[in-house]
Amino acid sequence: xxxxxxxxLPVIELLLDEPTRWDSxxxxxxxxxxxxxxxxxxxxxxxxCNISDKRLSDIDWQFLQDLEVILEV
Numbered sequence: 001x002x003x004x005x006x007x008x009l010p011v012i013e014l015l016l017d018e019p020t021r022w023d024s025x026x027x028x029x030x031x032x033x034x035x036x037x038x039x040x041x042x043x044x045x046x047x048x049c050n051i052s053d054k055r056l057s058d059i060d061w062q063f064l065q066d067l068e069v070i071l072e073v
Contacts, residue, residue: 009038029064034041036061 018024
């Protein structure tokens with residue numbers, strides 16, 4: 001977390017969308033939103049590995065949140 005304390009989370013994986021399931025994009029985005037802190041911590045921990053171009057920006061996270069709301073309807 002922000003204080004450097006460990007956060008215990010249940011073991012869940014990121015998901016990929018499935019072309020045969022209409023709601024799979026929603027489920028994938030929902031899971032990514034659930035794991036936002038973990039994904040951000042991953043990029044923080046591996047900052048020296050030159051993968052920052054893959055990191056989601058605040059605008060990306062907001063877009064995903066908005067898209068999740070739209071797909072939820």
